Amino acid sequence: MINPLRGMKDLMFEDSQRFMHIIQTAQKVAKRYGYSYIETPILEETALFKRSVGDSSDIVSKEMYQFEDKGGNDVCMRPEGTAGVVRAFISAKLDRQPMKQKFYYYGPMFRYERPQKGRLREFHQFGCESFGEASVYEDLTLIMMVSQIFKELGIGFDLLINSLGCPACMPPYKERLVEYLTNIKEELCEDCNRRIGTNPIRVLDCKNEKCQTLLSDSPKLIENLCESCDSDFKKLTALLDDAGIAYTVDTNLVRGLDYYSKTAFEFVSNEIGAQSAIAGGGRYDKLVEFLDGKPTPAVGFAIGIERIMELVKMPEAPKEGYYMGAMVPEAVEQIVMLANQKRADKKVSVEYNSKGFKSHMKGVDKAQARFAVLIGEDELANGTVWIKDMQTKEEKTIPLDEF
Numbered sequence: 001m002i003n004p005l006r007g008m009k010d011l012m013f014e015d016s017q018r019f020m021h022i023i024q025t026a027q028k029v030a031k032r033y034g035y036s037y038i039e040t041p042i043l044e045e046t047a048l049f050k051r052s053v054g055d056s057s058d059i060v061s062k063e064m065y066q067f068e069d070k071g072g073n074d075v076c077m078r079p080e081g082t083a084g085v086v087r088a089f090i091s092a093k094l095d096r097q098p099m100k101q102k103f104y105y106y107g108p109m110f111r112y113e114r115p116q117k118g119r120l121r122e123f124h125q126f127g128c129e130s131f132g133e134a135s136v137y138e139d140l141t142l143i144m145m146v147s148q149i150f151k152e153l154g155i156g157f158d159l160l161i162n163s164l165g166c167p168a169c170m171p172p173y174k175e176r177l178v179e180y181l182t183n184i185k186e187e188l189c190e191d192c193n194r195r196i197g198t199n200p201i202r203v204l205d206c207k208n209e210k211c212q213t214l215l216s217d218s219p220k221l222i223e224n225l226c227e228s229c230d231s232d233f234k235k236l237t238a239l240l241d242d243a244g245i246a247y248t249v250d251t252n253l254v255r256g257l258d259y260y261s262k263t264a265f266e267f268v269s270n271e272i273g274a275q276s277a278i279a280g281g282g283r284y285d286k287l288v289e290f291l292d293g294k295p296t297p298a299v300g301f302a303i304g305i306e307r308i309m310e311l312v313k314m315p316e317a318p319k320e321g322y323y324m325g326a327m328v329p330e331a332v333e334q335i336v337m338l339a340n341q342k343r344a345d346k347k348v349s350v351e352y353n354s355k356g357f358k359s360h361m362k363g364v365d366k367a368q369a370r371f372a373v374l375i376g377e378d379e380l381a382n383g384t385v386w387i388k389d390m391q392t393k394e395e396k397t398i399p400l401d402e403f
């Protein structure tokens with residue numbers, strides 16, 4: 001028997017309904033905020049992710065589904081959605097137009113991580129990317145949008161925010177941090193030691209408790225921001241206060257992708273275990289330029305669909321449509337024909353075997369149908385159908401053409 005690959009899942013029945021409910025709810029909100037749908041390929045040149053997510057990030061250095069295709073190209077299954085959308089934005093020359101662009105997307109992402117609860121190798125994201133808007137109002141708007149999506153899905157959350165500075169304040173901060181880390185090097189874990197040389201900022205979110213204690217006195221970026229980053233961050237926190245959105249400033253929130261500058265945020269839930277991040281995002285003002293486009297400020301987020309699946313409160317599905325069946329074999333064909341006519345605009349489930357009344361009524365229940373429609377011996381002889389409204393319990397027999 002062939003099973004799905006480790007860390008990959010099939011979705012069906014109640015789960016697939018939940019999945020679609022999440023996508024549809026998020027999509028509805030995104031459209032209200034002026035976002036239009038974008039679909040980009042799952043397979044991209046590996047260089048795209050190396051240059052955007054970053055060579056030294058865990059995602060690129062350890063977790064990529066990377067291979068050489070039959071044409072000898074170095075390709076990779078996308079580990080996240082932003083890089084592809086930025087690539088598409090530049091490919092379509094939208095960076096050379098003055099118009100602001102807003103895109104939403106959803107689909108599978110691939111990371112070769114160690115699977116555990118809430119961590120898959122194939123998972124799905126719903127994401128939004130906004131191009132051309134440098135205002136901190138846009139950062140606020142995106143945070144409000146994620147909050148709105150979670151509100152409509154009935155999900156509670158905590159919001160963590162931080163600023164990751166810009167090319168003016170990040171490099172001098174990095175220097176100070178490296179100096180601090182070098183002094184405590186011997187006591188830090190192996191991963192942290194490696195990162196001092198490759199990506200020192202990531203040391204800040206090391207999960208090792210001993211490292212975290214050692215880092216409590218480390219220089220904080222938030223205290224070393226340049227004037228512009230500092231004023232934007234203060235404005236954002238003031239706006240969040242005004243909007244009544246609770247948040248925590250987490251100076252260790254650095255995100256696992258290298259393209260961020262200024263605002264970074266994460267939505268977390270304390271109801272789903274260790275993998276608690278249910279959405280993440282932030283500003284990436286330098287990425288379009290970095291991928292050879294014209295300088296374009298941008299900000300976005302992505303929600304992890306699988307992580308919120310168990311948190312979503314599903315609305316009760318109303319009984320709808322018809323269940324149709326025959327109680328004598330001679331009426332089966334008529335029922336099948338009628339059902340297919342009705343399907344022009346109604347949901348219909350049809351039983352091809354002639355059965356007794358009780359058995360059909362079980363079928364009505366299983367199909368969650370609003371109406372039961374049966375043809376028995378009498379109905380067949382008289383050219384009628386028997387119909388019962390399962391909600392009002394009203395029953396009647398009506399001529400076929402009226403039905």
Ligand code: HAM
Nearest residue numbers: 080082119120123277278279280281282300301302304
């Ligand atoms: P990310 O934080 O890497 O950001 O992923 C976003 C969300 O995807 C996470 O908060 C989590 O819910 C979910 N996720 C990540 N990895 C896994 C996994 N292995 N299994 C299940 N769920 C997972 C990004 O990907 C950025 N592209 C977000 C963004 C958009 N930033 C700006 N625009």
